[in-house]
Amino acid sequence: MHAFNYHKASSVADAMAKLAASDDGRVLAGGQTLIAAMKMRLSAPSDLVDLAGIAELRGIKVDANGVTIGAMTTHATVAASPEIKKTIPALAFLASEIGDPMVRNMGTIGGSVANNDPAADYPAAVLGLGATVATSKRKIAADKFFTGMYETALEPGEILTSISFPVPKRAGYSKFKNPASRYALVGVFVAETANGIRVAVTGAGPCVFRVTELEKALGKSFSPDVVNGIKVPATNLNSDIHASAEYRAHLITVMARRAVSQIVSK
């Protein structure tokens, strides 16, 4: 790992000031992806601004608008939260499937979403539920937030502070995981929201995406059988040592069917 300067921020404003004062600074959340990337020298920031000491970035709030989760809330906290299990059980389930118990004790929702790893789980829930991402400057709708591989609408120096999820009528998540990394080879989040059915896919492409064909079909008839007839094209999907694009395309249908089955069997 290359050397860097370390700063512990006391507030979001303090973190922004410290970022602005650095050459090529990055914020540190739980570090479960960033530290690994820095160890491999894939990432070499000049400065790290640690957000762990900022109490305002932690916590879960449930009100009439839905569930708001602070950026520094760990996956373990979301997975175990009685409020989230009650309001959006699919979100708690998704959090319980991320990595392994030790990773879940350190990794945070804000870090995962801001990093936008093509195989991360949370982006599927954020896009699938039509959540809103709050930052140090503004609010960004999920449909506009994820812009490409590891790319988001976040501008340099902008810090993700919380994510608000509207409560769906029902939702489910199914993931085919890489057994070593536990990342999603393909993960599909299906939700029946106030604005219709949303289907978000992670792991399969360079960035989380929605499948309108599945959404339309499930909008007409919400059943696992409807999913069977739909083939997602392999064009532009990821292909690597773990799975070909064609296999990933096939898994999208399988995982979508499992997510729908999970929902209707409840």
Next chain:
Amino acid sequence: MSVRLSMTVNGKPVNADVEPRTLLVDFIRDTLRLTGTHIGCDTAQCGACTIHMNGKAVKCCNMLAVQAQGSTVVTIEGLAKADGTMHPMQAAFRDYHGLQCGYCTPGMVMSAIDLLKRHPHPNEEQIRAELDGNLCRCTGYHNIVKAVQAAAGA
């Protein structure tokens, strides 16, 4: 640039100046000379480096030492009593032969203790799912699961 680090490790206060890029596992092994915490894959997959920070299991090969600033850390060396009496989980791993080469064992034991805190009476499926972050290349996990079940009943 170095950072003054203070934390409690296995009940004792520890202070040291570290470079920010020092990994917690290197601090524990090289600075504190507590070499029971192992580095297996060094990529946060195998779990050999599992320790407890503020009561929760974490993989210390994938953290900076500065992230443990002010925290309470327990490593495998901190489990047994001063007179050498093993922690019930350590005793169960010995009794049920939950190890062969022993390399993954410190991490397995630390994870298994965390597991029982959250699931005091786990079934076999839960134990296997919860130990997902710890890889063992020898045992096939069979005796590890038996050891955790025994410790849960103890």
